[in-house]
Each structure stands twice: as structure tokens, then as C-alpha cells.
Amino acid sequence: MNRADNAAGQLGNAIGKGILAGIAGTAAITLSQMIEMKITKRKPSQAPVKVASQITDVKPVNKQAKEKVSQEIHWAYGTAWGIARGIIGLTGLKGLPAAAVHFVTLWGTALVMIPKYKAGPPITEEEPQAIAIDALHHAVYALAAGFAYDALDSGR
Template sequence: MALKKVTAAIGRGLIAGLCGTTAMTLSQQMEMKLTGREQSTGPGDMVASLLGVEPKGQSERETFANVVHWTWGTLWGLPRGVVSLTGAKGGKATVVHAVIILGIDFWILHKFGMRPPPWRWPRKEVAIEVLHKSVLALATGLVYDTLRG
């Protein structure tokens, strides 16, 4: 496989991942308004712990969580690029990408003690997680395929 093809997939993946994160963030904001759920700092807290950093105060904690959210979401465009290198595109690639995102996110949340395995979550919480990660995968895929032409 040519280096040019791989680097193009990486670049498109990062751009698409940023756009997908924007869409997911909007869906999360709408869902939180409807459900009254508070914004989580959990992923940011986990990354801070892994890096050995301690945000000072709630404001820094929320800012760090936001940076983690956008970085992590944008990086989810990379597996979409890898999926495209197999020749998959459109709905098939989006489904594969969504499964990758959900599988790894569920594993990480459990592995680092943030949540029990997903089969022990309340159904509503699983549905919310699946909804937002599906929005991420769908928006990322649409942008990726548009950039790919």
C-alpha cells in the first residue's frame, strides 16, 4: 500500500473525526437538555489520572475534560480511515466504525474502573451511549466519504 494513500486516509480521518465530534457534541447537548443529565468529567478525570496531572478546581477539571472530549473524538476519525483502506465505504464502513468505537469505549470505561461492563448498565444509559457514538460514526463517515470523493 502506498504511503500517499495511508497519509491521505489519516488526514481525511482526522478532519472527519473533528466534524463527527462536533455532531456528537451537539447531540449530547440536546440530550442533556431533554434528560437533565449533567456533563461528565469522567473521561477527563481518567486521562488526568493516567497522565499524572491534577486540574485545580472545577473550572480546570471541566476545561481538561473538554480538551479530552475533542481530542478523543477527533482521533476516532483514524479508525474510519483504516476501514476505508480495506475498500469499505458508505453504510458498511459506518457500521464497522461504530462497532469499533463502541467496543473500545465500553472496554476502556470498564478497564479503567469508570463503569461496570455495559450489560450491567441501565438500558437508558446504554441507549444514550449508543446514540451518541452512532452520531459520531455517521457524521464522521459522511464527511470522510465526501472528502474521499
């Protein structure tokens, strides 16, 4: 086996573990959001559908379809972000440092994309409580995905 085959195998391994970690992170953020929405009485975010509608030019036809599409996008997006955690793992970072890099990358992207696609206001126009809640949810995702990735990667 040559070095290139080994590198491709390591990348594929990291992506696969990252996808599984992304599923774990998405489950964790979903639970976190459900608990928070029960406490705060906040309605589910329409940001996933708004962004996807602009990128794909596909618009749900009714409220039920909008909720279904929103959940599908939420799970696909969260699962895909697990790939980033896998790539971070290839650098040798683990634990909290890797989760911190993942969090900054994930939340930073959201802070740019949501206002860019007019799916929400820029962070400078948000209330401090809304910023803290959003940061908390993304931290829950990054920690859960990181824990899952590190657990999957511990046997290599």
C-alpha cells in the same frame, strides 16, 4: 514513483481525511450530547477526565479546569478516532458498512476502557436507557464522521 511511495501517500491521505472526519464526528456527538443533556437533565460525563487522570497522572485543580480538560480530551479523542475511519476507508469500505465497523470499534473500545479505568460501570450494570443513549451518541459520531470521510474521499 514506486509502489511504496504510493502506499505511504494513500495512508497519509486517509489519515488526513480521517482527522477532518473525526472533527466532524466530534462536533456531531457534542451537539447530540448537548441536546440529550438538556432533555434528560444529565450532567456532563466525568469519564474523559477520570481516564486521562489515571493514564497521565495529571489531575485538574478545580471544577473549571476539570471541565476545560474534559472538553479538550473529548475533542482530541474524537478527532483521533477519525484516523480509524480513514484506515477503514483504505479497505474499500464506504457508507453504512464502513460507519458500522467504525461504530463497533469506537463504542466497543469505550465499553472496555471506561470500566477498566473505573470511570463508569460496565455495560452489564447500566440501565437500558443509559445504554441506548450512549449507543445513540456513538452512532451519531460514526455516521457523521463516515459521511464527512466519504465526502472528502469522493474526489480521489
